[in-house]
Amino acid sequence: MSRTVLVTGGTSGIGRAVAAKFADGHTEVFITGRRPDTVERTAKELGAHGVVCDATDPGRVAALADRFETLDVLVNAAGGLPQPAAGEGPELEAVLAEWQANLAQNLLSAVLTTTALRPRLTSGSSVISIGSIGAERRGGSYGAAKAALAAWNASLSGELGPQGITSNVIAAGYISGTNFFQGGLADDRYRALVEETHNKRPGTVEDIAETVHFLASPGARHITGQTLHVNGGAFTTR
Incomplete structure (x- = not known):
């Protein structure tokens, strides 16, 4: 059966990998991004539908929703580390x-x-949102926002659960192949991030995409309201 999937922030990094994973199957995939040229190019490369949308703009988001009659999978992958404002x-x-x-x-x-x-x-x-290990330690304003994302998800799951809809957060550890650090990750910091994992490797965008794909599968219908930590053991729970 064909499904409809929407991935916000789907033009690069984790979002693009998630969209590519779903595009491999019998799925109609929509991706969003803020730059028209990037959205158009990525959608063409993936065989997806591209929609220019700033997910922080209520008007744009409402117009995006109007494109759908039903939606099987929503992946909230838009986000990142904002650049500091110029000037003092x-x-x-x-x-x-x-x-x-x-x-x-x-x-x-x-x-x-x-x-x-x-x-x-x-x-x-299924609703799946991309969180961060930064919510657990020294994450500053970014980590606080991702911690709030997990708290909101728990409430959302309680509201959606009776309708047969699951809602989860994937808290990613350090993931290579993204522009999160915007070229500012020093070699010693990279080594430290890898060393703190149990499997001694950085995460990949494919690691997260595979987890998203599972959470949207029939095998995960009894998993909801959770924050799943995908970080190679850099942060553990019990």
């Missing part, structure tokens, strides 16, 4: 801008998109 301003204003940017990109983008698409979800649908 009063300290408190700079702090406020940083926190607002992180909350918008890493929490509100998922909240807005899921709220808009919620009427299109049906029994058997």
Whole structure:
């Protein structure tokens, strides 16, 4: 049976890998991004539908939702580490801008998109949001936003569960093949991130894509309200 999948932030990194994984099967895949040229190029390469959409813009998100009658899988992959604003301003204003940017990109983008698409979800649908190991330790405003994402997911799962809809977060550890650090990851920091894993390797975008694909599969219908840590053992739970 053909399914419809929407991946926000699907033009690069984890989002692109997730879209590519679903595009391999009998699935109609939609990806979003903020840059028209990147969206068009990536959609063509993946054989997906591309939609220009800033997931922090309520109007754009509402227009995105209008494209769907039903939706089987929603993957909230939009997010990242916002670039600091150019120039210097009063300290408190700079702090406020940083926190607002992180909350918008890493929490509100998922909240807005899921709220808009919620009427299109049906029994058997899945909502999967990309979190971070940064929610567990020294993550600053980024980590706080990802921690809030997990807390929101637990509430969302309780609301969607009676309708047969699952909702989970994948908390990724260090993942190579993304532009998260925007070229600013020093060699010693890279070695430290790999060393703290149990399997002594960086994560890959494919690791996350495979986990997303499983959570959207029939075998994961009794998994909901969870934060799944995919980090090679760098952060463990019990």
